[in-house]
Amino acid sequence: MTATHALQALLEASQSVTEHRPWPRVIVTPETWNTLLEGLASGAWTLLGLWGEPVMVHLAVREAASGTLAIASLPCPTGQFPSVGRCHPPAQRLERTLVDLTGLRPMDAVDARPWLDHGRWPVRHPLGSATAPGESMPPYRFLPVEGESLHQIPVGPVHAGIIEPGHFRFTANGEAVVRLEERLGYVHKGIESLLNGADVGRAARLVGRVSGDSTVAYAWAFARAVEAATETEAPERAHWLRALMAELERLANHCGDFGAICNDAAFAMMLAYCAVLRERVLRASATCFGHRLMMDRIVPGGVAHDLSADGINALRALIAEFRHQFPALIELYDKTASLQNRTEHTGFVKPALIQQFGCGGYIGRAGGRAFDARRAIAYPPYDELLFDVPVLSESDVNARVWIRIREVEQSLRLIEQILEQLPVGPIGNALRRPGNAREGVAVVEGFRGDVLVWVRLTAAGAVERCHPRDPSWFQWPLLEAAIEDNIVADFPLCNKSFNCSYSGHDL
Amino acid sequence: MRKLLIQNLLRLPLTVPAPPPSAQALAELGARVDRAARVRLGRSLSIREVDAGSCNGCELEIHALNNAFYDMERFGLHVVASPRHADVLLVTGPVTANMREGLERTYAATPDPKWVVAVGDCGRDGGVFAGSYACVGGVSAVIPVDLHIPGCPPNPLQLLEGLLALLQVS
Numbered sequence A: 001m002t003a004t005h006a007l008q009a010l011l012e013a014s015q016s017v018t019e020h021r022p023w024p025r026v027i028v029t030p031e032t033w034n035t036l037l038e039g040l041a042s043g044a045w046t047l048l049g050l051w052g053e054p055v056m057v058h059l060a061v062r063e064a065a066s067g068t069l070a071i072a073s074l075p076c077p078t079g080q081f082p083s084v085g086r087c088h089p090p091a092q093r094l095e096r097t098l099v100d101l102t103g104l105r106p107m108d109a110v111d112a113r114p115w116l117d118h119g120r121w122p123v124r125h126p127l128g129s130a131t132a133p134g135e136s137m138p139p140y141r142f143l144p145v146e147g148e149s150l151h152q153i154p155v156g157p158v159h160a161g162i163i164e165p166g167h168f169r170f171t172a173n174g175e176a177v178v179r180l181e182e183r184l185g186y187v188h189k190g191i192e193s194l195l196n197g198a199d200v201g202r203a204a205r206l207v208g209r210v211s212g213d214s215t216v217a218y219a220w221a222f223a224r225a226v227e228a229a230t231e232t233e234a235p236e237r238a239h240w241l242r243a244l245m246a247e248l249e250r251l252a253n254h255c256g257d258f259g260a261i262c263n264d265a266a267f268a269m270m271l272a273y274c275a276v277l278r279e280r281v282l283r284a285s286a287t288c289f290g291h292r293l294m295m296d297r298i299v300p301g302g303v304a305h306d307l308s309a310d311g312i313n314a315l316r317a318l319i320a321e322f323r324h325q326f327p328a329l330i331e332l333y334d335k336t337a338s339l340q341n342r343t344e345h346t347g348f349v350k351p352a353l354i355q356q357f358g359c360g361g362y363i364g365r366a367g368g369r370a371f372d373a374r375r376a377i378a379y380p381p382y383d384e385l386l387f388d389v390p391v392l393s394e395s396d397v398n399a400r401v402w403i404r405i406r407e408v409e410q411s412l413r414l415i416e417q418i419l420e421q422l423p424v425g426p427i428g429n430a431l432r433r434p435g436n437a438r439e440g441v442a443v444v445e446g447f448r449g450d451v452l453v454w455v456r457l458t459a460a461g462a463v464e465r466c467h468p469r470d471p472s473w474f475q476w477p478l479l480e481a482a483i484e485d486n487i488v489a490d491f492p493l494c495n496k497s498f499n500c501s502y503s504g505h506d507l
Numbered sequence B: 001m002r003k004l005l006i007q008n009l010l011r012l013p014l015t016v017p018a019p020p021p022s023a024q025a026l027a028e029l030g031a032r033v034d035r036a037a038r039v040r041l042g043r044s045l046s047i048r049e050v051d052a053g054s055c056n057g058c059e060l061e062i063h064a065l066n067n068a069f070y071d072m073e074r075f076g077l078h079v080v081a082s083p084r085h086a087d088v089l090l091v092t093g094p095v096t097a098n099m100r101e102g103l104e105r106t107y108a109a110t111p112d113p114k115w116v117v118a119v120g121d122c123g124r125d126g127g128v129f130a131g132s133y134a135c136v137g138g139v140s141a142v143i144p145v146d147l148h149i150p151g152c153p154p155n156p157l158q159l160l161e162g163l164l165a166l167l168q169v170s
């Protein structure tokens, strides 16, 4: 056994769940659970998710060296489990959420505060075995801050712009931020509870609305998880159309972010240009697939909307427009010293933290972590497409802008290839009905990072339990680190360069 | 930068012509709005957007109202940073239990006369999230609503039609 295959060995020594695809899920003993936690803490494995059921906790991990991905499940007959957050800080908020939703208790947890539960729901532990009536809670305890001449700035949940709600508690010394503490959960919609018992069609609509800006990525991840569970293969053309939608979504969001980040440095001109490009992407998307954000266009089994000749023309015009306009915008960014003065060295995140948190997307890739599910997991059709995964090491706002710029270029390249090589044929297959309970999991690269969806279907084919995990879980905590020692006025810039999802995180 | 600016001077604007106000929206509003408000507010509306639990899809389309195609400022519609400066609250989402108080307090902080526009299928009745323990269900379950703009999400033209109707009767 080599160290690079340690995870594989651990899996082989555990009892595996037969109907779980495509990666293994194993039932582990508390000892194996602890070995897993040590592996996470040592950096051998990356945390991909942590969620609960009434008497079981699930831990999704990935071994970067071998690419092995697995889910370990620990039964908790006494309602307790060894805390993951205690050894591995990136798990803390996931674990607090798990406690809020299921009522299971992590042993020796370092942070016992609730996270999504603000004491305003009519029930407690809505996903647990013993749901109790909701009760009000004592005021949330923010972490203590001690020192001379400190002042606090509470911001939100209602913010000044057109933006999702969340609370930020800044502690500043003069202009410099010494600590930011986030308080999220305001847009918790109870999506996991709504998914319990939903038929696959309704579930797809719900998962496609976990985070509206990533609706394509979520719908794709859900479809792949259901297809894995039922051993249904989507037709080839559907794979390619899904990738087309995903790249359009990436293009639209990266464009919007590029403009919005510059706008937060008071460079409104870039926003004006980028907003026009973004609008053109949404219009082309509507022409191609009948919906500007392409909601509900990816369905388990395939896609719901085929690409017409009009759509192809719209895409060709879109690419021509980008090829004409975008280089000038890159040059504008590159040559405006006053703008770069704001973005360079601002919002630096230590690459070690990025590794530890398994932080994905442009934040990860701007800080040296090359992970991109399209490359690392290479789900179809990305195994047949040519693209680069840009990686930088500066890990500041500027690097996060440049990753987006480079990814826009790559998305254009991908869309061109898709248009050239799009296979002909059907766009959907009926889901197989295996007649027994099945489980599936999938990871898809959204514009913001890797989206994970895990699902268990009943024998009748309905959703019994589904867990969508947003990339923001491993990004939000790093925003707290990014703003440290920056001035308060640079927070919008840092925040926008992260552009984490509130809705995706709050679920 | 200069090249881009000059190009702009030479090109035709991207902005689409103003859409007619939606008849349905006009009818819904007619009953609610009186002449006095019109005198008070003149021909512009200050809008405060409140996300009360949306999936953020509605926010994306509200943002688009400011791009060169829709350019809502040409109608005197502008987004303000504080409810204290607002005539209109533009509310999205199925109103989560965790945002209910935030929405109520924002409404209370908005000076009279004021209008509330509930955006999206979620804002109308909770949309796909209706029935969840964590959602209150529709903006009108929490504060009085003057206009609904349904859709998931409504596109920028539909948003503009609704807001222009509001401007006409205000």
Ligand code: SF4
Binding pocket: A209, A212, B053, B054, B055, B056, B057, B058, B092, B093, B094, B119, B120, B121, B122, B123, B127, B128, B151, B152, B153, B154
């Ligand atoms: S109406 Fe649709 S787009 Fe708007 S918040 Fe609800 S689910 Fe999202």
